[in-house]
Amino acid sequence: MAARPRIKDVAEYAGVSPKTVSNVINDFEHVSEQTRTVVREAIDALGYRVNIAGRQLRQGRTGMITLAVPELDVAYFSELARHIMEAAGSNGRTVLIHQTGAERDRELAALHGFDTQFCDGVILSPLSLLPRDLATRDRRMPVVLLGERSAEGHTDHVGIDNVRAAREATEHLLSRGRRRIAVVGGAVRGQQGTDRLRTDGYRQALAAAGLPFDAGLVMPVEAYHWRDGAEAAARLMRDGTRPDALLCLNDNMALGALRTLYESGVRVPDEVDVVGFDGIEATGFSVPSLTTVSPDKREIARTAVSLLLNRIDTPDSGIPYRDEVIGHQIVIRESSGG
Template sequence: MAARPRIKDVAEYAGVSPKTVSNVINNFEHVSERTRAAVQEAIDALGYRVNIAGRQLRQGRTGMITLAVPELDVAYFSELAKHVMAEAGRRGRTVLLHQTGAARDRELAALHGFDAQFTDGVILSPLSLLPRDLATRDRRLPVVLLGERSAKGSTDHVGIDNVLAAREATEHLLARGRRRIAVIGGALRGPQGTDRLRTEGYREALKAAGLPFDAGLVVPVEAFHWQDGLRAAGALMAREQRPDALLCLNDHLALGALRALHEHGCSVPGDLDVVGFDDIEASRFSVPSLTTVAPDKQEIARVAVSLLLERIDDPDAAAVRDHVAGHRIIVRESTGG
């Protein structure tokens, strides 16, 4: 088998120094177009490929980053992981995938790098971390947080505007004439997490529409799984005064709720409208198909990987970055689409 071409071979073919070849590969500015073209021609002719692993080892890096999420069987996180892995691969990195189970000790382990010698940085979606956990973390390990922050201004962060997204979803239901809108997965107290923020957006929409807030229509759940949505919607259907719409704070809850409504003989969207969150793939194939808030998962992944790699390259950069990714309401059959 022929030996793999080296930078020295490319330099000889192009008639330049190995340093010039390195400058072209690293896209340094001060290289003439003529020289750049000659080096690129040599690279193509010889089939030269950059030895990313060797470069990273020389820099004291592994070329691997960690993605830590609560549950891979919640489709939002598995779909997000797919985008993170694709983006990291495009940037020449390998992703180590960890499931924390939303347990604080596992999230703390992720925050401190699990086996830190194997990873250059961590993208973490926490549910149980406390503000002090972030304030006292080891700054030598680059970290980017996803979802809701536990401590403002302490760690790079990517998420959506959950208050605005829930407000827009509620406004969509109000525009369809719905007035008794229940929130499955909502929360009125506790940590300022996704459930609290989305409930806040719901309340803002009711207030703007001049409608009273009924705390009895906010239904907490034990977890954000199919069966929790089924149980919560079933309990709502057993009430004497039923809601006329359900705002479910993720698609798993919404799809479970659709099953409960079917079992209670309720027509969707005839008797009730249903809206979910996350735009998981299953939401397009339910009957009826599910109206949902779609976070831009691809943007979240792209920005999170980019912020992490920038932090790996420059650990001492002072400014903490906070990126708000886009979202949109996708109207499907469950609200008459």
Template sequence: MAEYAGVSQKTVSNVINQYEHVSDKTRRAVQEAIDALGYRVNLAGRHLRQGRTGMIALVVPELDVAYFSELAAHVVAAAEQRSHTVLIHQTGGRRDRETSALHGFDADFVDGVIISPLALLPDDLRAADRGLPVVLLGERDTTEARDHVGIDNVAAAREATAHLLAGGHRRIAVVGGRLDPASGTDRLRTQGYRQALEAAGLPFDPDLVVPVDAFHWLDGARAAAALADRGAVPDALLCLNDHLALGAIRALHERGFKTPDDVAVCGFDDIEAGRFSIPSLTTVAPDKAALARAALELLLMRVSSGSAVPLPPVEERCVAHRLVVRESTAGC
């Protein structure tokens, strides 16, 4: 191939390995040779020569929750651009399956793990395989020496609640919220909700915090139905994911309440279903592509450096989010 392109074998290697210091003219010549000769890079051989597998694991609670399936698609796309394969592992939110992932599934077939945990305890992270690079998504104990990528959940919930308040709503229930001090996305979003109420000079009513067993369609429907059936329907719902929001809208509709005329509804995550629902769903949209890129970049940095346990300070990356206003809060 080098002879065909009129360059050295070293130059061919530099182009294939995407080194920066190669001229565009040389890069085009090598690419034309690759195309003409039908050359294919042996990625497995390359990774093995580097002492790696070229495979990373993405560990999520549930793939049938659209946020995680959409996020997984972004991780796979980002990994393909870096010549890596993604093994997707579903835990069901089970602690034993999450801890197994932290130990590389008791096998040496992944170079690192990106994990969005639900059940892990701080002790699990301390006892994890320290030789395996791990990047955490979502929320975590801030004392643990692991890289982390997420959005500012407090600010996002505060902005969403302020949007509902600006529309004249005063009795806003937070579906999926939590009052206990345990860490987690639901607690942080509840905190942002309370901050918005305080900024507006409104009292906090703990009866408007509606916990759920899980963050599925049915749980949102049950929460809204319970509010309606006890005659306590608020004038707006802040639902802590889009599945809860869409389930709530359905339950309200079945009981004769119109969204947004009677009850405005806002969700979180900007899943595709919310763009096509009737009414379309106002939601907080995290930049899922940026989440995927940042998590992969951090992980591969640790893999390439051979440093699974980062030296302090731990990398903490906050990815952008935005409030997408649609029909379910029209007029807000």
């Protein structure tokens, strides 16, 4: 096997110094276009490739970032992880994936970068962190937060407008004449987590339509899994509440609810509409296909990786932390008359 070409080989082929080759590779300004052309032609002729790992080691970096999510078997997080790996890979980074189980101690470990010798920065989707955890974090470790929790000026944050998304989903159901809309996975009280924010959006839509809020139609759940959605739907059908629509706060629960309704002989969407959240791929293949609020996961990933790499590449820059709101769409399918 031929030896891998080095900068020295490119320099000799182009008739320039190794420093000039390095300047071209790093796109430094003070290099003539003629020289750039000669060097790039030499690079192509020899098949030279930049040794990213070596460059990162010289800069005191590992070239790896950590993605910490609550549960990989929740399809939203596995799909998001795929997009983050693609975005990081296109920037020459490797992603280490860590599952926190939504446990505060494990989220804290991720927030502080675990052992900093293993990663240059962290993208974290927290469920249990407290505001003081963010305020007292080690600022030397670049961190980008995902999801609903506000960064509160302590770190960069990427998410969707959960209140608006839930309001729009509820408005869609109201436009179909639904009036007893249950919220599976909702919360009336507590901190401003995903469940509370999406329930607030639901309440806003009801208020705008002049409809009263019925706390009995808000069904808290233990987790956001298929079984939780199935059991919540069973309770709603069993206890006399009998809604005419279900707004499920993630797609897993919505798919579980669809199964319960099918087994109970309830026709969807003739008798009950069902809407989910997250836009996972499986929603297009259920029977009936599932209407869902679909965040732009690719853009969430791209933005999160970009923010993190900016922090890694420009430490102590003093740039204010950013709170990026990414778009979403309501994908209307068979489960709500699409």
